Amino acid sequence: MNEKLFLRDPQESVLGRKILHHGLIIINKLGFEQFTFKKLAEEIETTEAGIYRYFENKHRLLVYYVNWYWSYTEYKLSFLLNNIDDPEKKIKLIIRTLVMPPAGKSVISDAISEMEAYQLVRWEASKSYLTRNVADYNKSKLFKPYKDLCVVIADTMLEYNSRYKYSHSLASTLMEMSHAQMFFMENLPTLSDSQKADPTKLIAYLDHLIFSALDH
Amino acid sequence: MNEKLFLRDPQESVLGRKILHHGLIIINKLGFEQFTFKKLAEEIETTEAGIYRYFENKHRLLVYYVNWYWSYTEYKLSFLLNNIDDPEKKIKLIIRTLVMPPAGKSVISDAISEMEAYQLVRWEASKSYLTRNVADYNKSKLFKPYKDLCVVIADTMLEYNSRYKYSHSLASTLMEMSHAQMFFMENLPTLSDSQKADPTKLIAYLDHLIFSALDH
DNA sequence: TCTTTTATGATAGTTTTACTTTTATTTTTA
DNA sequence: TAAAAATAAAAGTAAAACTATCATAAAAGA
Known part of the structure; x- marks a missing residue:
């Protein structure tokens, strides 16, 4: 985790982990705009100032x-x-990993729930870069994880077809659409071809989209 | 324009048109989060309450x-x-219309500048639906223009290939990516394949993406 | 033309958000 | 066991996001 994101590392203390855990849940419940440090402080029985010591x-x-x-x-x-050679299989796995909600309880962090993070990304992720601070944030490498994954995916696409000219755009299109199209299915179904959130249908669409582009 | 969007029709009065005109410019200058009715009121020499009479x-x-x-x-x-029959040509025109900045001065509204609206969409459009009010807004038909255009595009895609199964998703992908990829080129170029905002390159990518999918 | 409605201007006030500051108290570490 | 660091408690500020009131000016209707 980039140290410029916080003032004190929240993973290193009980209070910090409480902030991470409940902050995510409250953002998902209220939406980012309605979320405040005051509300979070009340939930975890600390003070606003307490949270400001961790996050600016x-x-x-x-x-x-x-x-x-x-x-x-x-x-x-x-x-x-890791031990897959066939780039086609790799890309299919990537698509499924991006689309599918994280299964059950494979908890990697005590504080942050994968399932909650998955929901947050669908609703709030683009607000992280759609800000006048993009340039500064980017200079501080605050978008590194997103860009790194994009490059990994783009490279896999090039493994599949080394002559494809738009691997980065196709990779970011995939990353964005794997969440946006799910949001559409759930909330604005006219913008998709399914009346309910249907990961299988979304995977079929993305498989078709990505491989058509790479095969053409 | 959907009447539920405003309390008093802003196109019908001098003050209303001033709000529309300068509001757009200030949002583009400051970003939506930093924009306030107070700042807009100062700019056009009215009061906050004056603006609240037009927009909730x-x-x-x-x-x-x-x-x-x-x-x-x-x-x-x-x-x-209107008078084009070839669906391939139609789709190419759609892509170019979505991507290209509106040319010069073909002003359709005194109050709203196309160029400013084009910029606003790139930075702020997804914030219009990424809110906990989506369901309510959608019930009040507040996303009708977006959905209508999506259907027009999807129908054109079906004209080109009536057997394509994901026309709505492909249309919304196109609408989203024609702006998002431009944003990436300008602000997070690693996520695209161009180091500067290059509409021509973006058109080439989208042409390839859409026709590969429809041809496959 | 006179009256009534409607829009605007001017002013003030409330609640909430987004912070900052200070001091006391607890916990950790050297 | 003393010093350092983290937290709790409390208070305060400026700006954001509204609402309310009243006077006046302009437009519209009888």
Whole structure:
């Protein structure tokens, strides 16, 4: 985790881990705009000032969660792809890993629940970069996990077809759409081809989209 | 324009049009989070209360602009596609219309500048639906212009290939990515394959992506 | 034309958000 | 066991996000 994201490392103390754990749940419950440090402080029975000792503001906390999610996804993928040679299989695994909700209880961090992080990404992730601070944040490497995973995926696409010219754009399209299309299915179904959140249908669409592009 | 978006129609008065005109410019300058009705009121020499008589809150104003942009884009496309029969040509025109910054001065509204609306969409459009109010907003038809354009595009795709199964998802992917990829080129170039904002390169990518999918 | 409605301007006030500061108390570590 | 570090408690500030009131000006209707 990039140290510029926090003032004191939240994973290193009981209070810090409480902040991480309940902050994520409350953001998911209320939405990022309605979330405040005051509400979080009340929930975990500390004070606003207590939270400000860990995070400069709520936007940095959001970026923390989003980064955690993408780092964790890259970590998961590095295992899954480890002893697979066939790039087609690799890409299919990537798509499924991006789309599928994390299964059950494979807890990697005490504080942060994968399932909650997965939901947060669907609703709030783009707010992490859609800010006038993008340039500064980017200079401080605060989007590194997202960009790293994008490069991993782009490289896998090039393994499959080394002559494909738009691997990075296709990789970021995949990363964005694996969550946005799920959001559409759930909330604005006219924008998708399914009336309910259906990961299987989304995987079929993305498989078709990505391999058509790479095969063309 | 959906009447539920405003309390008093801003196009019908001098003050209303001033709000629309300068509101858009200030949002683009400061970013939506930093934008307030107070700042807008100072700019146009009225009071906060004056603006609240037109819009319930700043989020409704944002949705107003986004809707204006998508309605206007559908209107532009209805002309462009009017006497073209070849669906391939139609899709290419759609892609170019979505990607290219609006040319010069073809002003359709005194109050709202197309160029400013185009910029707003790149930075702020997804914040219009990434809110806990999506369901309510959607019930009130507040996303109709976006959804209508999506259906127009999806139908054109089906004209090109009636057997394609994911026309709505592909259309919304196109609508989202025509702006998101431009944002990436400008701000997070690692996520794209270009170091600067290059509409031509983006068009090439989207042409390839969409036609590969439809041809496959 | 006179009256009534409607829009705007001016002013003030409330609650919540997003912080900062200070001091006392506890916990950790050297 | 003393010093350092982290937390709790309390208070305060500036700005954001509204709401309310009243006077005046402009437009519209009878």
